[in-house]
Amino acid sequence: MNKAELEQYFLSHNYPRYEREHWDAFVAAIGFHLSVPTIHVTGTNGKGTTSLYIASIYQAAGYHVATFNSPFFYHPNEMMKIDGAEISDADLIRLFLAHQKDFEKYDLSSFEIQVYLAYSYFNEKKPDLAVIEVGMGGILDATNLDDLPTILSVITSVSLEHTAQLGRTVSEIAESKGGIIKENTPVLVGKLEETADTTLRELARRHKSLYDVVDDYHGEHLVGSQFHFDYRPYRDLRINSHANYQLKNAALALEAVKLLQESYPVKEEAVRKGLLVAAPILRLEKHHNVWIDGAHNPEAVEALMRCFSTISENGKPVHVVFASFKDKNIALELPMLGKDAASITLTTFDHPRARDEMDYFLYEADYPFNPDYKKAISEALATYPDDIVLICGGLAFAAIARSYVADELKL
Numbered sequence: 001m002n003k004a005e006l007e008q009y010f011l012s013h014n015y016p017r018y019e020r021e022h023w024d025a026f027v028a029a030i031g032f033h034l035s036v037p038t039i040h041v042t043g044t045n046g047k048g049t050t051s052l053y054i055a056s057i058y059q060a061a062g063y064h065v066a067t068f069n070s071p072f073f074y075h076p077n078e079m080m081k082i083d084g085a086e087i088s089d090a091d092l093i094r095l096f097l098a099h100q101k102d103f104e105k106y107d108l109s110s111f112e113i114q115v116y117l118a119y120s121y122f123n124e125k126k127p128d129l130a131v132i133e134v135g136m137g138g139i140l141d142a143t144n145l146d147d148l149p150t151i152l153s154v155i156t157s158v159s160l161e162h163t164a165q166l167g168r169t170v171s172e173i174a175e176s177k178g179g180i181i182k183e184n185t186p187v188l189v190g191k192l193e194e195t196a197d198t199t200l201r202e203l204a205r206r207h208k209s210l211y212d213v214v215d216d217y218h219g220e221h222l223v224g225s226q227f228h229f230d231y232r233p234y235r236d237l238r239i240n241s242h243a244n245y246q247l248k249n250a251a252l253a254l255e256a257v258k259l260l261q262e263s264y265p266v267k268e269e270a271v272r273k274g275l276l277v278a279a280p281i282l283r284l285e286k287h288h289n290v291w292i293d294g295a296h297n298p299e300a301v302e303a304l305m306r307c308f309s310t311i312s313e314n315g316k317p318v319h320v321v322f323a324s325f326k327d328k329n330i331a332l333e334l335p336m337l338g339k340d341a342a343s344i345t346l347t348t349f350d351h352p353r354a355r356d357e358m359d360y361f362l363y364e365a366d367y368p369f370n371p372d373y374k375k376a377i378s379e380a381l382a383t384y385p386d387d388i389v390l391i392c393g394g395l396a397f398a399a400i401a402r403s404y405v406a407d408e409l410k411l
Helices: 003-012 021-030 047-060 089-098 100-105 110-125 170-180 194-206 246-259 268-275 298-305 330-340 373-383 395-408
Strands: 038-042 065-068 080-082 129-133 150-155 187-189 211-213 218-223 226-231 234-239 285-287 290-292 318-322 343-347 388-392
Touching: 003 089, 003 110, 021 100, 021 110, 038 047, 038 170, 047 065, 047 129, 047 150, 047 246, 047 268, 065 110, 080 110, 089 100, 089 110, 150 170, 150 246, 170 194, 187 194, 187 246, 194 211, 226 246, 234 246, 234 268, 246 268, 285 395, 290 395, 298 330, 318 330, 318 373, 330 343, 343 373, 373 388, 373 395, 388 395
Parallel strands: 038 129, 038 150, 065 129, 150 187, 187 211, 290 388, 318 343, 318 388
Antiparallel strands: 065 080, 218 226, 226 234, 285 290
16 A cells, blocks of 8 residues: 555545444454543644644653644645654554554544554654644544543633534533543633533533633734734743734643643743744745635634734735635625625635535625636736735635645745
């Protein structure tokens, strides 16, 4: 098997699953576990960047850190890293082949297989700690092994998303995400609405777990491509991002490090250095006069809208090229964007979950549809050469559009 064949295998097994029957049977049959102390991160938004900042700070402090993130944008190696270096093709294929028959026997999904590969790789490499990002929710997520050696549970935010799988109310979704809380293990949460906070506090109480809420950050201001801010006890910290929504993720990472200071001491120099990790892709990423953001739910789009003063570059009109999955709440997202965007063009892309023209029929009277996302982007740039083009709607679309903008348009 080569890498291309493995990626094709993942595509063929990339079916949605939010139950544990197959996964639990597989885990029990092979006696599977993770032996690395784990910071487990979930949340509606921000979990990927929060994980990145946590891992980067610990790496700057000299620890060897494993990370698992999802989804991958271009190849599965992105999901599994040690000290920022992706797993090799050889290790990925070797670990896959070792249990391929079991994967097929228990009919595992791609994500379940990827969790197995990551955890097996980490067990071999024996890093000092692992930062694990949940795929969806928490309680039924494949990353959430019953005996996961969790040292900190982090819940970044809770809002309505994946309601068919996680629950119809904020409280039910909080209950699902709170499934990562382990006995006598501290819990760190972002600023949550009262319903979610109450639910998670009760879960923490039942597990006899310390419940900590992230502190406020202050003094935020953008200088060039860096946001400066204060977070007690630090002054004038910096992150490499144009997006003010990343400040709350940086604050969560700082609070996580403070909570674990006794077990994993970190000096201020490492904190500052770690926060200066390269900005994550697809999060308010700039390519000349094109901005790309993976906002994929109303909470994320609302955060993106708060960045419009930065995107518009002193008042330039912003023209949006938008595509999303069929299950996303565009009834809320498009009106949010429409408040400040000079125009919105709807489009689609090659993905089984992508909205096509018929899925936009309620909105085509207000926003034109172009079936070719490349033409939609190119026409926006040609029609408005002195303005700003914002590409958004979801991470999958943003990743595909990014390749076109960077590799073909060379922006």
